[in-house]
Amino acid sequence: MSPTKKASFILSPLVSLIVGRKQRMFVAHEDVLSRSPFFNAVLKDQFVGDNPEKVIALPEEEPEILSCVLEFxxxxxxxxxxxxxKAQDVWELEGAKQDYSTPDGSRSRSSEATFFHPGAGGLVLRDTAVYCAAEKYxxxxxxxxxxxxxxxQSGIPIDVILRSARYAYDNTPDSEYRLRAHYLAMIIRTRHIFKDSGTMQFEMEMGHPLFFDLFVAMCNHLDDLEEMSMNH
Incomplete structure (x- = not known):
């Protein structure tokens, strides 16, 4: 951020954000929040003039996720x-550490990949929750x-992947496809792991739009493979 922009937002009014079920308070500059169309609309609609007491309630948001949004x-x-x-010419996550076991028993690199989401009833991938929040804002x-x-991220347990996929579907509009396609591709790519999973079977029996899309994607995948073999 340039010094000019930094000076600009420092002079901006402060807005209090009351977040989550426990009503945790965050404070942010109005000019910074206004970069989000969501917050810009709320600030314009609810606060007229120079009222110094600007408070936005976000009871459904998770504090950890809003913290990521504000940091961004x-x-x-x-x-x-x-x-x-630079040594390997690859992009990676800062401070990546060994903390997950892959299904074959090996260790995989991850960096605080998950957090407990009360609304989802368990661990979900933080980046999925951040993505959904970014869609909202x-x-x-x-x-x-x-x-x-x-x-x-890699080496994430199957139950976390499926719970996160459900969360992605439940918290993005049907017109949103990137995150949903990411999960469908990941499940298809590692289907040898999922097909023997009791968790996967239970999730399918529960029913969810995710599994209809997965069925269609699998059929398309098989059609593509068949077409490729016929052409060769």
Whole structure:
């Protein structure tokens, strides 16, 4: 952020954000919040004039996710940051550490990939929740960043993947396809793991739009493979 822009938002009025079921308070500058179409509309509709008591209630939001959104609005990224490993010429997550076992028993690199979401009833991928929040707040660049970061995660337990996929479907409009397509592709790509999963069977019996889309995607995948074999 340039010094001029920084000076500008420092002089901006402060807005209090009351977040989640426990009503945690966050404070942010109005000029920074207004970069989000969602917050810009709320600030224009609800607060007229120079009323210093500006408070926005977000009872359905998770404090940890809003913290990521605010960090992005101020800094252009959120923890763990996306950093370039010059030695290997790859992008990776800052402070990546060994903390997940893959289905074959090996260790996989991850960096605080999940958090407990009360609304989802368990652990979900943070980047999925951030993506859904970015959709809500109209932050397209944050959506792209969250999806890119999620693509760097691996070794996530099957139940977390399925719960996160459900969360993605439940918290994005039907017109949104990038995150949903990411999950469908991931499940198809690692179907040898999912097909023997009791968790997967239970989830399918429960029923969810995710599994209809997965069925269609699998059929299309098989059709593509058949067409390729016929052409060769």
């Amino acid at each position: 609005l101020y800094k252009g990224d959120y923890y763990p940051r996306l950093v370039h490993n 109209g932050l397209g660049e944050l959506k792209r960043l969250a999806l890119r970061k999620q693509g760097l």
